[in-house]
Amino acid sequence: MKEIKIVVFNDISSIAQKAIEYLSKKINSMQQNDFFTIALSGGSTPKNLFSVISKDYKDSLDWTKIKIFWGDERCVNPTDEQSNYFMAYNYLIKHLNIPKENLFRIRGEINPEEEVKRYSKILEKELNIVNGLPSFNLIMLGLGEDGHTASLFPNQLNLFFSDNYCVVSFHPENNQKRISITGKIINNAEEVVFLVTGKNKSEKIYEIINESKNAKDYPAYFVKPDSGKLIWLIDREAATLLDKSKVSLTI
Numbered sequence: 001m002k003e004i005k006i007v008v009f010n011d012i013s014s015i016a017q018k019a020i021e022y023l024s025k026k027i028n029s030m031q032q033n034d035f036f037t038i039a040l041s042g043g044s045t046p047k048n049l050f051s052v053i054s055k056d057y058k059d060s061l062d063w064t065k066i067k068i069f070w071g072d073e074r075c076v077n078p079t080d081e082q083s084n085y086f087m088a089y090n091y092l093i094k095h096l097n098i099p100k101e102n103l104f105r106i107r108g109e110i111n112p113e114e115e116v117k118r119y120s121k122i123l124e125k126e127l128n129i130v131n132g133l134p135s136f137n138l139i140m141l142g143l144g145e146d147g148h149t150a151s152l153f154p155n156q157l158n159l160f161f162s163d164n165y166c167v168v169s170f171h172p173e174n175n176q177k178r179i180s181i182t183g184k185i186i187n188n189a190e191e192v193v194f195l196v197t198g199k200n201k202s203e204k205i206y207e208i209i210n211e212s213k214n215a216k217d218y219p220a221y222f223v224k225p226d227s228g229k230l231i232w233l234i235d236r237e238a239a240t241l242l243d244k245s246k247v248s249l250t251i
Contacts, residue, residue: 004209005248006232008239012045014251015195015233016052020060026137027065035102036137037127039071039181039189041150042084043142045197050092063096067126071139072151072180073106083108106179112168115179120165123185131226134165136189139181143196147204147218150186151178160219183222191229194220199237206241 127134
């Protein structure tokens with residue numbers, strides 16, 4: 001794997017601008033009938049990013065060229081405030097010109113074991129096949145204070161390494177069922193981006209970046225895409241413990 005790229009940003013607006021520049025470049029380089037495929041993350045940091053994009057950049061891209069998926073979802077209705085789809089729809093999607101047929105949400109309201117099978121088939125049908133597996137152009141990930149990513153938790157590391165594309169997991173504290181893509185799909189993406197803010201995440205970031213002994217307990221540690229394209233987008237508070245020599249760029 002290539003060296004991890006770490007970008008420290010001063011505010012979410014700077015990341016929104018870079019994200020739009022990145023997507024514009026990708027879309028402009030695609031063939032006419034191609035789509036750029038993204039798996040979104042839940043959480044407060046993506047919510048803030050989505051808000052800025054929908055407010056300041058809604059007319060900056062041909063959004064019809066993007067297909068949106070989700071990396072994980074809680075087993076709740078799509079109108080539930082805990083739903084990752086609900087958050088993304090309200091803060092981003094409904095403000096953009098994205099056709100409904102370009103949205104592929106995880107159906108958290110149905111039987112999770114059945115949804116895992118259905119969504120796996122969706123990935124096979126809609127994504128490019130690379131290395132014999134479905135491959136996203138970009139996967140957005142968050143980082144939990146316990147080192148989890150997507151809905152893959154430290155006490156369920158076996159799910160990260162599952163041979164399946166999607167799995168049913170559960171939150172270790174409240175036992176809420178979740179549906180998540182697995183490490184197999186994450187590491188087969190063209191590019192993977194962690195978007196993390198807050199001092200409460202700084203210790204886990206330090207351990208993962210420096211490959212501390214404890215890091216191997218965290219699913220996020222094992223995010224190592226075969227493409228070598230892994231970027232950590234973190235704010236100054238999340239970067240508190242990092243050696244500045246490890247930081248690739250500050251914006």
